[in-house]
Amino acid sequence: MAERIGLWLNGARGSVAATAVSGLVALRAGLVPPVGCVTELLDANLAPWDAFVVGGHDIVTTPLAKRVESLVRDGVLSYDVAGCIASGLDAADAEIRPGYDPAAPSPSQADAARRLAGDIADFRARHELARVVVVNVASTEPPVRVEHDSLAALEEALAVPGNVVLPPSSLVAYAAFRAGCAFVDFTPSTGVALPALDELARSNALPYAGRDGKTGETLVRAALAPMFTSRALRVLSWTGTNLLGGGDGATLEDPAHAESKLASKTRGLAALLGEDVTAPLHIDHVPDFGERKTAWDHVSFEGFLGARMSLQLTWNGLDSSLAAPLVLDLARLMAAAHAAGRTGVQGALAFFFKDPLGSDEHRLAEQARELHEWARTLGTR
Amino acid sequence: MAERIGLWLNGARGSVAATAVSGLVALRAGLVPPVGCVTELLDANLAPWDAFVVGGHDIVTTPLAKRVESLVRDGVLSYDVAGCIASGLDAADAEIRPGYDPAAPSPSQADAARRLAGDIADFRARHELARVVVVNVASTEPPVRVEHDSLAALEEALAVPGNVVLPPSSLVAYAAFRAGCAFVDFTPSTGVALPALDELARSNALPYAGRDGKTGETLVRAALAPMFTSRALRVLSWTGTNLLGGGDGATLEDPAHAESKLASKTRGLAALLGEDVTAPLHIDHVPDFGERKTAWDHVSFEGFLGARMSLQLTWNGLDSSLAAPLVLDLARLMAAAHAAGRTGVQGALAFFFKDPLGSDEHRLAEQARELHEWARTLGTR
Amino acid sequence: MAERIGLWLNGARGSVAATAVSGLVALRAGLVPPVGCVTELLDANLAPWDAFVVGGHDIVTTPLAKRVESLVRDGVLSYDVAGCIASGLDAADAEIRPGYDPAAPSPSQADAARRLAGDIADFRARHELARVVVVNVASTEPPVRVEHDSLAALEEALAVPGNVVLPPSSLVAYAAFRAGCAFVDFTPSTGVALPALDELARSNALPYAGRDGKTGETLVRAALAPMFTSRALRVLSWTGTNLLGGGDGATLEDPAHAESKLASKTRGLAALLGEDVTAPLHIDHVPDFGERKTAWDHVSFEGFLGARMSLQLTWNGLDSSLAAPLVLDLARLMAAAHAAGRTGVQGALAFFFKDPLGSDEHRLAEQARELHEWARTLGTR
Amino acid sequence: MAERIGLWLNGARGSVAATAVSGLVALRAGLVPPVGCVTELLDANLAPWDAFVVGGHDIVTTPLAKRVESLVRDGVLSYDVAGCIASGLDAADAEIRPGYDPAAPSPSQADAARRLAGDIADFRARHELARVVVVNVASTEPPVRVEHDSLAALEEALAVPGNVVLPPSSLVAYAAFRAGCAFVDFTPSTGVALPALDELARSNALPYAGRDGKTGETLVRAALAPMFTSRALRVLSWTGTNLLGGGDGATLEDPAHAESKLASKTRGLAALLGEDVTAPLHIDHVPDFGERKTAWDHVSFEGFLGARMSLQLTWNGLDSSLAAPLVLDLARLMAAAHAAGRTGVQGALAFFFKDPLGSDEHRLAEQARELHEWARTLGTR
Ligand SMILES: NC(=O)c1ccc[n+]([C@@H]2O[C@H](COP(=O)([O-])OP(=O)(O)OC[C@H]3O[C@@H](n4cnc5c(N)ncnc54)[C@H](O)[C@@H]3O)[C@@H](O)[C@H]2O)c1
Ligand SMILES: NC(=O)c1ccc[n+]([C@@H]2O[C@H](COP(=O)([O-])OP(=O)(O)OC[C@H]3O[C@@H](n4cnc5c(N)ncnc54)[C@H](O)[C@@H]3O)[C@@H](O)[C@H]2O)c1
Ligand SMILES: NC(=O)c1ccc[n+]([C@@H]2O[C@H](COP(=O)([O-])OP(=O)(O)OC[C@H]3O[C@@H](n4cnc5c(N)ncnc54)[C@H](O)[C@@H]3O)[C@@H](O)[C@H]2O)c1
Ligand SMILES: NC(=O)c1ccc[n+]([C@@H]2O[C@H](COP(=O)([O-])OP(=O)(O)OC[C@H]3O[C@@H](n4cnc5c(N)ncnc54)[C@H](O)[C@@H]3O)[C@@H](O)[C@H]2O)c1
Ligand code: NA
Ligand code: NA
CATH class of the missing domain: 3.40.50.720 (NAD(P)-binding Rossmann-like Domain)
Incomplete structure (x- = not known):
């Protein structure tokens, strides 16, 4: 056996x-x-x-x-x-x-x-x-x-x-x-x-x-950021808002606790895209979400000849x-x-x-x- | 020289x-x-x-x-x-x-x-x-x-x-x-x-x-679909709506012409995720969009223990x-x-x-x- | 009594x-x-x-x-x-x-x-x-x-x-x-x-x-379209995609049955905004949605001095x-x-x-x- | 004259x-x-x-x-x-x-x-x-x-x-x-x-x-919140994220200045829906947006028999x-x-x-x- x-x-x-x-x-x-x-x-x-x-x-x-x-x-x-x-x-x-x-x-x-x-x-x-x-x-x-x-x-x-x-x-x-x-x-x-x-x-x-x-927003970022770099597109900003309930949400409501999480998320994006990207990030505790997490990301990027484009993502996950x-x-x-x-x-x-x-x-x-x-x-x- | x-x-x-x-x-x-x-x-x-x-x-x-x-x-x-x-x-x-x-x-x-x-x-x-x-x-x-x-x-x-x-x-x-x-x-x-x-x-x-x-919705799909498969998550449906103006939009307004494009897009998703995924796909000609293309994708997927989750994407690109x-x-x-x-x-x-x-x-x-x-x-x- | x-x-x-x-x-x-x-x-x-x-x-x-x-x-x-x-x-x-x-x-x-x-x-x-x-x-x-x-x-x-x-x-x-x-x-x-x-x-x-x-997309439209008209903003296009499962979804998969529903929805928008608005509308049967209905609407509008703006909505409802x-x-x-x-x-x-x-x-x-x-x-x- | x-x-x-x-x-x-x-x-x-x-x-x-x-x-x-x-x-x-x-x-x-x-x-x-x-x-x-x-x-x-x-x-x-x-x-x-x-x-x-x-997110809220109350639906949370560039964005990057704006927005929602709604609100300065403002709102609401539903909005406006x-x-x-x-x-x-x-x-x-x-x-x- x-x-x-x-x-x-x-x-x-x-x-x-x-x-x-x-x-x-x-x-x-x-x-x-x-x-x-x-x-x-x-x-x-x-x-x-x-x-x-x-x-x-x-x-x-x-x-x-x-x-x-x-x-x-x-x-x-x-x-x-x-x-x-x-x-x-x-x-x-x-x-x-x-x-x-x-x-x-x-x-x-x-x-x-x-x-x-x-x-x-x-x-x-x-x-x-x-x-x-x-x-x-x-x-x-x-x-x-x-x-x-x-x-x-x-x-x-x-x-x-x-x-x-x-x-x-x-x-x-x-x-x-x-x-x-x-x-x-x-x-x-x-x-x-x-x-x-x-x-x-x-x-x-x-x-x-x-x-x-890596289970939510960062997972998606790890899959998508390389799309931009491999296509030589210039990401200008990548903003994120995370809404979550549950025990994790309650803990992260305290800014001191959230700091560890935000730091870990931010490091990842900088590693993927460089330090120049404007990347505000929020975690909000919304009790009615229970175990659900909803994350909204907005990516602004520049293409050929200075053209401006964007991608938006809404992730609706059950974290656990x-x-x-x-x-x-x-x-x-x-x-x-x-x-x-x-x-x-x-x-x-x-x-x-x-x-x-x-x-x-x-x-x-x-x-x-x-x-x-x-x-x-x-x-x- | x-x-x-x-x-x-x-x-x-x-x-x-x-x-x-x-x-x-x-x-x-x-x-x-x-x-x-x-x-x-x-x-x-x-x-x-x-x-x-x-x-x-x-x-x-x-x-x-x-x-x-x-x-x-x-x-x-x-x-x-x-x-x-x-x-x-x-x-x-x-x-x-x-x-x-x-x-x-x-x-x-x-x-x-x-x-x-x-x-x-x-x-x-x-x-x-x-x-x-x-x-x-x-x-x-x-x-x-x-x-x-x-x-x-x-x-x-x-x-x-x-x-x-x-x-x-x-x-x-x-x-x-x-x-x-x-x-x-x-x-x-x-x-x-x-x-x-x-x-x-x-x-x-x-x-x-x-x-x-491969410049828009399909580009994003090619980057994201492997995220699901590499994480052993089961995609149930991946729907797409494409809004576009311009000459290409006018051409694709005709269903016969759109057929080539839809076939090409659909083959890609099936190759990435298998044939079992429900994947309705639309292309609409919306003249006010001019060269802009907006695509909305909705992905439903199943995770551990049958949990249901989703991802939504809005791509806003300039096709040319x-x-x-x-x-x-x-x-x-x-x-x-x-x-x-x-x-x-x-x-x-x-x-x-x-x-x-x-x-x-x-x-x-x-x-x-x-x-x-x-x-x-x-x-x- | x-x-x-x-x-x-x-x-x-x-x-x-x-x-x-x-x-x-x-x-x-x-x-x-x-x-x-x-x-x-x-x-x-x-x-x-x-x-x-x-x-x-x-x-x-x-x-x-x-x-x-x-x-x-x-x-x-x-x-x-x-x-x-x-x-x-x-x-x-x-x-x-x-x-x-x-x-x-x-x-x-x-x-x-x-x-x-x-x-x-x-x-x-x-x-x-x-x-x-x-x-x-x-x-x-x-x-x-x-x-x-x-x-x-x-x-x-x-x-x-x-x-x-x-x-x-x-x-x-x-x-x-x-x-x-x-x-x-x-x-x-x-x-x-x-x-x-x-x-x-x-x-x-x-x-x-x-x-x-009136329970979903049309409800939201009836609340929002008057916002545009009361502000003298010109709606150029209002597109809609409806994803639904359930018995209603199965019925509406048949284009003949869907026709009644599409006609009823389209009349409403025209009554609110006039006939000039480009308004493609789709209903897709996506079995994994069960009783859930997800509708995505994209509104393009023109403001002062010809400025172009947009509003996007994702409605996630339980129809019944x-x-x-x-x-x-x-x-x-x-x-x-x-x-x-x-x-x-x-x-x-x-x-x-x-x-x-x-x-x-x-x-x-x-x-x-x-x-x-x-x-x-x-x-x- | x-x-x-x-x-x-x-x-x-x-x-x-x-x-x-x-x-x-x-x-x-x-x-x-x-x-x-x-x-x-x-x-x-x-x-x-x-x-x-x-x-x-x-x-x-x-x-x-x-x-x-x-x-x-x-x-x-x-x-x-x-x-x-x-x-x-x-x-x-x-x-x-x-x-x-x-x-x-x-x-x-x-x-x-x-x-x-x-x-x-x-x-x-x-x-x-x-x-x-x-x-x-x-x-x-x-x-x-x-x-x-x-x-x-x-x-x-x-x-x-x-x-x-x-x-x-x-x-x-x-x-x-x-x-x-x-x-x-x-x-x-x-x-x-x-x-x-x-x-x-x-x-x-x-x-x-x-x-x-009232030109953006709050305009939309003033149109939509009454939809929920007139239908006796119970809004549980209404979260907002505002991304903006321009001079206004630069001013509001300073939390002291943003305070006036956030207070004005928050009062409005409470007046429409009551004080019980969880309503985190953010304003982020994203320079590449220029005069554009993008606001994302997520509304969670409860309907008949406790059913949970949601509405998401993305507003893309030119504030000026x-x-x-x-x-x-x-x-x-x-x-x-x-x-x-x-x-x-x-x-x-x-x-x-x-x-x-x-x-x-x-x-x-x-x-x-x-x-x-x-x-x-x-x-x-
Ligand atoms: N769920 C996800 O997707 C995910 C992803 C990445 C990281 N995480 C991390 O996993 C952790 C757990 O998340 P969760 O949603 O289960 O949170 P939770 O609040 O439901 O569970 C945390 C548990 O840890 C216990 N605990 C607290 N202090 C302890 C201590 N000193 N010793 C032993 N136990 C202690 C709590 O009593 C609680 O039972 C969090 O740190 C979270 O950030 C979760
Ligand atoms: N823009 C993108 O991102 C993208 C991506 C993939 C594929 N495409 C394909 O590229 C093509 C061009 O797209 P577009 O946006 O430039 O379209 P367009 O309508 O602006 O241009 C097409 C041009 O082809 C010309 N044309 C038509 N029939 C012809 C013929 N028989 N011989 C020579 N020229 C002919 C037209 O007169 C027109 O000038 C389309 O087939 C489109 O599907 C474009
Ligand atoms: N759920 C909503 O939000 C909503 C909104 C507007 C309109 N509607 C309409 O309400 C109706 C019911 O929706 P649903 O989701 O309950 O659909 P459903 O498919 O679950 O139920 C329809 C029922 O009608 C029965 N039926 C079919 N033909 C019949 C006949 N000839 N005589 C008697 N019964 C017959 C079916 O057997 C079935 O039990 C649909 O027409 C739908 O378009 C629903
Ligand atoms: N654009 C909108 O949709 C909108 C909506 C609601 C409220 N507002 C408010 O309108 C105001 C203007 O917005 P904006 O986008 O034009 O900002 P802006 O930064 O482009 O312009 C503000 C102007 O005010 C000037 N100014 C600063 N202090 C002054 C003072 N003490 N006396 C006289 N002038 C002074 C600045 O030099 C600048 O030229 C802001 O307070 C903004 O919050 C704008
Ligand atoms: Na490391
Ligand atoms: Na007042």
Whole structure:
């Protein structure tokens, strides 16, 4: 029998997590086809869906079943499918442990990390898992400045009681590596993007990838911006307005939290089109949208002889529906990368991310090609 | 000094032709940067803009200067640029000869073709041109069924007085090959897409390419459809509405003429997404649009767990502004291909066409890559 | 106790009918607020929702409960509401009789009409109803030419066995009047819009209104076109594309059936803006849309000094959700009109219709004002 | 001969002013039809276009002819019309005086106002004008808090050297009234909206109107929001994004200046739909838009049985083209109101304004009706 693999979700009670767990259960039961799962298109030797066991951390206690109810109301999954996956959801629910809550007291961040790593190691042991992939899908954090560039300096600081050295996302990445797990950052938070954590991953021979899942406006931009450049058309402005509800919308209503997301989106456009493009970008919280996200982009461009033209886009997506299969894909791919001994940042996974770590490639088609090539090197089926 | 090259436009008094000529004159005079010219991005040894001399055929006599006046009104070029290119336009005007008019009497189509080829050969001789590239930018024709599959059978039929064997676009391609010229079909008309003409091109060692310049809705589709497939998302419907004025709009108001265009657009989508996608498509003639084209596309797609999402696009383009630089690019590329001894259909130019002859690749990014590779094989600069 | 009123739906098993019945049951049970019910805004003495009893004709036998299931899938009503209205649906279901099927044999159309009128009279008697309002919500028919302008001539022709004199919608109107009922045509079919039927209504002292419920693109046009005229802006073109699924979409896929709908829409725009506006209009059947309708309108207009501007609209509606409360409103209003002795066409109800009978007013705000005034004359509460 | 009337523009060298002057000259010369001029639709006795003489204040010295050149480039008027109005523009140019510049030193605001009023009185005398209407079309100011509620207290404060009591727009209104002129505020600045200025207008028996010309997104909202309320549909959110270039765009890039505009827009929507609607609103400065403004609105609404629907709008306007004819209309109407002895705020002109002074009516159709009625009371032609 194939080896069993753990998928450990940080933010396990959120929309993306709940959709990923629902989908995994439904895929395993053959209730739905793997639409949206990129790994199904790859020529690679990846674990089957039923190899996976799910657990995770969160700081709220809402049962997954409750969360799924509201996803049904918002059109993320149907009433019928939801009815068939109840026991699978409960099983995952039983594996969710209290996350690291920056607002709650803890002796030192080192202690907290030890506790997180322990939860993961215990999960791996109890289920006799060959390996565990940790994926961060917790709420977006505001950007922070972390001082300690070397692992030694970082660990020294973490040990001091009362010291707040790392944001939660980075503490989780630290704990994941300490527990010997591959790590994926699906959020725009600081997470793994620190020199000291890169050092840790490499010294522990662990692969990681990130960051900020590319599921909406940025996905479309990554597909369309290269159209303009390959046709030698000059983009003058590319403006964006994002309307979203849900938990993510509520978080991003706070400008400090939105800053990470806006920075990640803006970097992508500049990488694709250069710095000269006027590119105002807004994220608005509109509660009635629920899980829906609507993004409107307006592109002004100049053609031959100075002619002025434009393109407008309205994207109407269900964010969690787009994110969840990618989370499962990343679990499969990182498990295989771990098994194959890949170490450090996996830039070839840029296809999945708004702000790809370890890669400067933002053009979607090129990212797809890199992914397919990389997957082939993992051993084909 | 570099060799001089002829660009012979069939439909030389139309919008695309007039814009291409205006642009060539303006580029030569350094009045405008080569925005929209794809060949500027290629690593290839291509003729400079001032190597080109322009002539052509048309069945109307409106002076190019007059045509350009209306292009200025429609925003295709500015009043200022138009003022500086008058003498260049007049020079091109003097090289335009009466085209083949199917409504006018001619002894046999063979005679007519001889006359057309003679005009081109005379132009080449007078200007001491190393070679001439013929580009068809005449009005779109209705689809026709041509019987004769071998060159011999075709030529026999052409010689019979009163016989209408070929539509004008194909007669022009025939004449171009008989005159020893490379040929490009920028329209969706039958043109060169006949076995007998392919035979002729190959036996005369001439390259050709086509068809139907990809400048608007289809360009965007070629960039976006692969986004859905590479993400394993299932497109359910992709509907299109095109509003256009201008000469092209007036021609396409007639359903028979529109049929060629609709067929060419529809084939592209099916090639990208499969046959199962509901894809109604309309072209409406809206005179007040002038040279502007507005296209609205609505894409419905299904994601993970059956979630329903959509993307809407509104493209607002100036068709001739988008087409003209491609016509110049194709002249440069086909001249180089001719010089390099390339023969028959050049499928690597699929990047330029809605309905690429000699290629099944419809994904824009892949087409761009093929073009860049092909161009490199022509010898880099 | 207030008098009891019958609502007799022709096409009682269709989407509009099933939504209206669901809504009536839900309103009566206080499950939902009367959002979308215009009569709630009127200062008039109208029957309460629980005064109504529903019955109808249809030519299919799909149970209402089954129909409602698919409406839930399409987002017209929630799973929760659907669960609470089952017995109300069944009660209505038991009152649906076989409609007039033009494909089925019947001795003469006069016989058929007698049978239809009998069903309605029987329903009125059994439920001790003070009056019955008949509303046609059956599938749209192709336009037809009816010869007989006087009631006498019409009835003579109807009596001839085998003669097909009237389309089903008109036969239903005839039967309604013969049964002494007020009549509303919610469809663009010929229905009541015949001189002989007007004669019958007036001689029986019955009120009627129509036609073609105004629920989507035309509603928006009726609100927006007056903006342009009141600002002295010149609309040059107003193009429309309608994408729809559902039963209505399937019917309208047939160009003959679509003709009635297109004619009704086009007349409205011409009445609002004059005949000079270029106004191509398309209806496409896109099955994946289900009950959803998406309409895209593009308006080009000219302002001061010849400036060119535009407005684009994308309407995303659930047709039956918009239609159903209007059907209930019309039942209330026509019952009151009947009670108040109003006779003949009620042009003051133009607010509800795309192609208002008895009125030339197409401006929405003016129609609203007329409706409010008319309602006040029925006696305020 | 009819009486001659002055139109005094504060901000006379801006886009709106330059377009209004161009248009007036062109209308007088019969070069263009009065498209966009609402007064042409009224049944009222208004001065003809050639009764008007133009002058004004501004704080820059760019010649009108120069400004018009850039309006031509941006599509506001054609090269041809611009060529025919040069001498008319020069005549207006000669009547523009230095405006009140808050950055320049002046003894007291009372002195400054005296100088402004003197310029206007001098203009009236030299041209033997029956009356002058002052229209503020200067750059939008940030909102300010003005202390003095009575005219006496205000004038006392104005007299103190060095005191900055009023923002420029209000000082201009004060000067206009002191010079015996009717006043219109076409901007969202504080302007005339102060109790002390209302007192002054009434005591001098002068009419005034304002504020903030309604030319784009808000115009469309005023037409569309009543559609939802008259149909009892519940608007949940109405979001707006405005992209604009030009001088107005540059001014509004500064959040302090944008605040006045956003407040004026937001008040309108709340007045139409109530306070519960989520209504984020953005104004972005996108230089490549020039005089073009593109606004995207997304409306989410709830219908019967809780169904969720949406409407999207993209407005593509030339702001100055829409504003200029209204400025001319207001000059005509206020001259007539002045002649007819109307005093104080003219709420019946709400049709023209985003934030109508003296009126609570925001529904466009109702505003149009009020305007037509009010105009009739001025004496019909
Ligand atoms: N949905 C998408 O398409 C998408 C795309 C890219 C990135 N993301 C990112 O994924 C993340 C999750 O999005 P979502 O829509 O599921 O949001 P959500 O608000 O529904 O879920 C976030 C979850 O994280 C939990 N959480 C918060 N702080 C935590 C902590 N310190 N430790 C553990 N758990 C914590 C919350 O309790 C919540 O259950 C966000 O950061 C979002 O920006 C989502
Ligand atoms: N503009 C674009 O973006 C674009 C893109 C793809 C294809 N095309 C195709 O390019 C062609 C030209 O487009 P346009 O906008 O310039 O149209 P147009 O109507 O302005 O010009 C067509 C010209 O062809 C001439 N013509 C007609 N029949 C002829 C004949 N038998 N021989 C010689 N000349 C003839 C006409 O007189 C006219 O001058 C069309 O077939 C169009 O479908 C254009
Ligand atoms: N939904 C809207 O917003 C809207 C607006 C305006 C007009 N309408 C019109 O309302 C009608 C109903 O729309 P729908 O979406 O419910 O369509 P539907 O196809 O769901 O329902 C039509 C029903 O009519 C029945 N029918 C067909 N022929 C009949 C006959 N001869 N006698 C009795 N019943 C017959 C059908 O069996 C079906 O049950 C259509 O004509 C449509 O054009 C609908
Ligand atoms: N264009 C529209 O559709 C529209 C609609 C509503 C309101 N408005 C308002 O009209 C005003 C003008 O818009 P625009 O596009 O012409 O802007 P603009 O920037 O082109 O012109 C403004 C002019 O005002 C002048 N000015 C600045 N301060 C002044 C002062 N203290 N005294 C006299 N002049 C001064 C400037 O020098 C400039 O010439 C703005 O306040 C704008 O918000 C315009
Ligand atoms: Na990167
Ligand atoms: Na007000």
